[in-house]
Amino acid sequence: MKKTLKDINVENKKILVRVDFNVPLDINLKITSDKRIVETLPTIEYLLKNDAAIILMSHLGRPNGKVVKRMSLEPVSKRLSELLNMSVKFIRSDCIGFESKKIAVNLKPGEIFLLENLRFHPGEEGKGVSGEKDIVTDIFSRQLASMGDIFVQDAFGTLHRSHASTTGIVKYVHDAAMGFLVEKELNFFYRVFKNLPSPIVAVLGGSKISDKMDIIENLLNKVDFVIIGGAMAYTFLKSQGISIGTSFVEDDKLDLALELIKKAKERKVDLLFPIDHIVTNKIDFMNKCVVRFKSDIKTTVDEAIPEEFMGVDIGPRTIEKFSEVIKSAKAIIWNGALGIFEISEFSKGTFEIAEFIAEATDNGSISVVGGGDSISSVKKAGVDKKISYISTGGGAFLEFLKGKELPGIAALPDLN
Numbered sequence: 088m089k090k091t092l093k094d095i096n097v098e099n100k101k102i103l104v105r106v107d108f109n110v111p112l113d114i115n116l117k118i119t120s121d122k123r124i125v126e127t128l129p130t131i132e133y134l135l136k137n138d139a140a141i142i143l144m145s146h147l148g149r150p151n152g153k154v155v156k157r158m159s160l161e162p163v164s165k166r167l168s169e170l171l172n173m174s175v176k177f178i179r180s181d182c183i184g185f186e187s188k189k190i191a192v193n194l195k196p197g198e199i200f201l202l203e204n205l206r207f208h209p210g211e212e213g214k215g216v217s218g219e220k221d222i223v224t225d226i227f228s229r230q231l232a233s234m235g236d237i238f239v240q241d242a243f244g245t246l247h248r249s250h251a252s253t254t255g256i257v258k259y260v261h262d263a264a265m266g267f268l269v270e271k272e273l274n275f276f277y278r279v280f281k282n283l284p285s286p287i288v289a290v291l292g293g294s295k296i297s298d299k300m301d302i303i304e305n306l307l308n309k310v311d312f313v314i315i316g317g318a319m320a321y322t323f324l325k326s327q328g329i330s331i332g333t334s335f336v337e338d339d340k341l342d343l344a345l346e347l348i349k350k351a352k353e354r355k356v357d358l359l360f361p362i363d364h365i366v367t368n369k370i371d372f373m374n375k376c377v378v379r380f381k382s383d384i385k386t387t388v389d390e391a392i393p394e395e396f397m398g399v400d401i402g403p404r405t406i407e408k409f410s411e412v413i414k415s416a417k418a419i420i421w422n423g424a425l426g427i428f429e430i431s432e433f434s435k436g437t438f439e440i441a442e443f444i445a446e447a448t449d450n451g452s453i454s455v456v457g458g459g460d461s462i463s464s465v466k467k468a469g470v471d472k473k474i475s476y477i478s479t480g481g482g483a484f485l486e487f488l489k490g491k492e493l494p495g496i497a498a499l500p501d502l503n
């Protein structure tokens with residue numbers, strides 16, 4: 088058993104807490120779902136009550152070791168300050184630079200300091216570092232550790248990543264434990280997730296194609312149906328020789344897609360793909376936000392997408408096909424929007440599927456939805472209160488299904 092927050096003495100100590108504040112932001116940098124912040128409040132409030140000084144550490148987006156202004160954690164510091172009704176120290180400066188260290192050194196019990204996005208630094212993931220990746224991440228882990236005494240792991244959504252702030256840091260602090268959010272989510276997944284009633288349907292979408300394709304093979308051992316929508320669908324369609332226009336695709340995953348289709352057949356799991364799409368001829372992306380799109384929007388007659396067009400949502404026939412499967416399910420696991428739901432014209436597929444999942448839950452099925460953007464989509468669809476369980480983890484909860492201990496937990500010390 089791993090140590091939890093209540094197993095350690097935090098009084099008058101500086102606690103480095105890894106949180107997952109990778110929240111969805113709109114084009115105006117407004118947070119569209121603060122659930123990932125709200126869910127860490129029990130840990131933060133406990134530490135405040137027990138006279139600890141708190142240094143919060145998180146990533147936001149994928150800046151790949153460089154400073155990307157739009158991915159600053161500043162909006163998060165403001166929201167956290169509102170939620171706690173107290174000041175939260177934050178500077179838009181290198182998280183292990185002199186200014187940050189000065190604040191950390193002077194931090195008093197009962198005070199909170201949120202470090203700037205860890206992934207602005209190449210040492211967090213080793214991204215953009217040639218050759219000496221391990222040394223760079225190790226130095227970064229030591230630098231982070233030197234700012235506090237004890238490490239608390241409360242980033243459930245990032246437990247599947249082995250980065251400086253999730254695993255590397257542990258060996259350089261005096262003690263470490265999991266926080267209340269990680270404890271709560273793990274309890275749910277061990278208790279309920281492992282014993283879901285059949286038929287089980289997994290609904291997968293979103294934009295992190297390779298990450299999620301890698302876990303499908305494992306899903307095939309646990310579920311009866313896998314519904315594929317979102318950006319991932321086009322890699323599967325292309326692998327079968329279907330034209331996908333300019334849709335998102337990962338060409339190095341085409342063989343894997345074919346292999347997964349074959350394995351699903353062998354294991355008698357139904358793998359369902361879109362049979363029609365909403366497509367548009369141009370979208371400009373800025374980070375996670377879509378800036379603009381040309382007004383040429385069409386619904387395709389079948390799964391083929393015309394040249395110069397990209398798939399941005401599932402079409403009406405697909406919605407119907409997917410909804411039939413969802414209605415028949417006793418358990419539904421969902422991660423990843425089925426289209427670019429942030430734009431109203433491309434949100435119908437995601438919102439309607441959200442409603443079908445809510446309806447199935449009303450009729451007695453268990454529904455589990457997870458992922459930063461997925462949480463935001465069920466909230467936007469107005470059905471978040473109807474879902475049986477909403478997890479702060481997306482990739483992390485899917486990885487959990489593999490049954491192996493996630494790196495962010497494995498690195499923590501055992502309770503003696």
Ligand code: ADP
Pocket residue numbers: 292293294295316317318335375398399400422423424425426427428429457458459460461462481482
């Ligand atoms: P989560 O945060 O729930 O784990 P992801 O981060 O993997 O999910 O993906 C969410 C994003 O996927 C959304 O912002 C959505 O706009 C995007 N997305 C969904 N469908 C498509 C598509 N067809 N093309 C491009 N992006 C898509």
Ligand code: 3PG
Pocket residue numbers: 107109148149244245248295458459480481482483
């Ligand atoms: C997530 O949103 O799934 C987590 O914050 C992890 O983000 P990552 O996939 O960029 O590591």
Ligand code: MG
Pocket residue numbers: 458459460461481
């Ligand atoms: Mg996301």
